Amino acid sequence: MNKVFSENKTLLLGVEKSENNSFLDIPVQFSEYTVLLISKGEGIYHADFASFSFKAPVILFSTPQQSISIKEITPLTYTTLQFHGDFYCIEYHRKEVACNGLLFNNIYIEPSIKLTTEQHLLYCQLVDQIIDEIKEQAPSEIVLRSYLQLILAKSSSLKITSEKQNLQKDEKMDQFKILLEENFLSLHKPSDYASLLSMTSNNFTKQCGKRFNKTPTQMIQERLILEAKKQLHLTRLSIKEIAYALKFQDEYYFSRVFKKMTKISPQAFRKTTGISIVADLSK
Template identity: 75%
Template sequence: MNRIYSENGTLLLGLQSENILSDNPVQFSEYTVLFISEGEGIYYADFASFPFKAPVVLFSTPQQSIYIRETKKLTCRALQFHGDFYCIEFHRKEVACNGLLFNNIYLEPSVNLTEEQHLLYKQIVKNLADELQQEEPSEIVLRAFLQLFLAKSSSIKMNSTERLELKKDEKMDQFKTLLEENFLTLHKPSDYASLLAITPNNLTKQCNNRFNKTPTQMIQERLILEAKKHLHLTRLSIKEIAFALKFQDEYYFSRVFKKMTKISPQTFRKTTGISIVADLSRE
C-alpha cells in the first residue's frame, strides 16, 4: 500500500516511487510534491516554465495544469495529499508553506537542496513509505512526517528568498505592490506600465527577468489565485464570488475561470473541497 483513502474514496495521501508527470499537462485534485533526486528538465505550472536540476523539490496546488520535460532522466518520488488530510491554511503557523511553497505567483514553485538536505529528505520520504506499508497506517504519524517535510521545505525556501531580496529591483517591487492593490480592477499591462512610468515593452522585459513570466500572465494568475482562494476557503456562492471579484455576473466569471484553468468553478470546489478554515472564520 502506498496510498490512504477517505471513506468516500478520496485520495488523502499517496506516495509513488516514480514521476507521475509526462509531456502532457495533467491536473490533480491534491497538492502534489515531486522529490527529484537525479536528473534535470523544465517544470511547467499553469502559465510559466521553470528549469530545474536535482536535487530539488517541485510543488503544485490542486488543479494546477502541470507537466515536465526531462532533459536528463529523472529519479523521482511523488507525494500527494488532499486538503482534507492536511490543511495547509489551518497549519500555517507550523509549516508556513501557504504563500511560500504553494499559492504564490511571485516565487518559483521549487526548493533546491544541498546534498546534506537531500539525504534528510530521503529519510523523511522513507519514513513516510514505511508507515504507509503498515497494515494499518497511523494518520497521526503520517501527518507528522508530512508536516516535517513541508516545514523543512518552507525553512529552506524562506532562507533562499531572503537572499534573493537582497538584490533589490525597485520597479518590480513596485509592480508587485501595484498588482496586489489593483488586480481586481486593472487587467492590462499598459495600466501598470503607466503607473510605473515605463513602457509596456520595458515592463514585459523586466517581468520576464524577475518572475520568468509576462505581465499578462501575472495579472491573470493573480486573479485566478484569488478566485481559487474564495472557492476553497469560503462558503460563498459562485454568484457571490463573481461579485466579490468584480465580474459582471457568475456566468462570465465561470467562462473566464474555465478558460484559464480548464475546469469550472463548481468542479474546482467539488474536487478540492471546502477548507475547514471556511467554517472557522464564521465562528
C-alpha cells in the same frame, strides 16, 4: 503507489517512486497538493504560465488543479508525494508551517527548492518513513501528518533562506507586486500598471519577464484566478457571490474565464479540492 483514502475513496495521502511518468511532457492536473522530490536528472518544469529549468537534487511543488508537466532533458528519478486538503489543511496549520504563499499559492516565486546532498538524504528518509507507516496494518494519521508537517516546515525554512540569498533588488518590480496586490480586481491591463510605474510598456514587459519569468498579462490573470481559487476553497460563498466579489459581470462569464484559465470549471474545482475547514472558523 502507497496510498491512504478517506471513507468516500478520496485520496488523502499518497507516495509514489518513479513508476508513473504521467506528467512527463503531457500536462496533468491533480486534485491534491503535489511535492516532487527529484533525485536524479534534469528537465524543465511547467506550472500554468511559469516554466523553469531544474537539476537534481531539487523539490518541485504544485497546488491542486494546477496544470503541470515536465520536459525531461536527462532521465529522471523522482518521488511524488501528494496530500489532499482534507488530510492536511495548510491554511489551518499556517502557524506551524509557513508553506501557504511560499511553497504553494504564490505567483511571484518559483515553486522549487534546490537541495544539498545532505538535505536530499533527509527528505528521502522522511519519505521512506511515510511509506513504512502507510504499510502498517493500521497506519496512524497522526504520525503521517507529523511527517508531512515536518517536510513542509523544513521546505518552508529552506525556501525562506533561498529567497533571501537569491533576491535581486528591483524597486520597480517590487512596486509592481504591491500595485498588483492592491488593484488586481480593478486594473486588468498591463498599460495600467506601466503608467503607474512611469515605465514604457516595452520596458515594463522586459523587466517583468526578467524578474518573474512571465509577461505582465500572465501575472495579472494569474493573480485574479488565484483569488478565485482561494474563494472557492476557503469560503462557502456561492459561485454567483464569488463572481460578484471578483467584479465579473455575472457568474456565467466568471465560469467561462475560470475554465479557460484553469481547464476546469469553478464547480468542479470546488468539488475536487473541497472546502477548507477554515471556511467555518469565523462562524
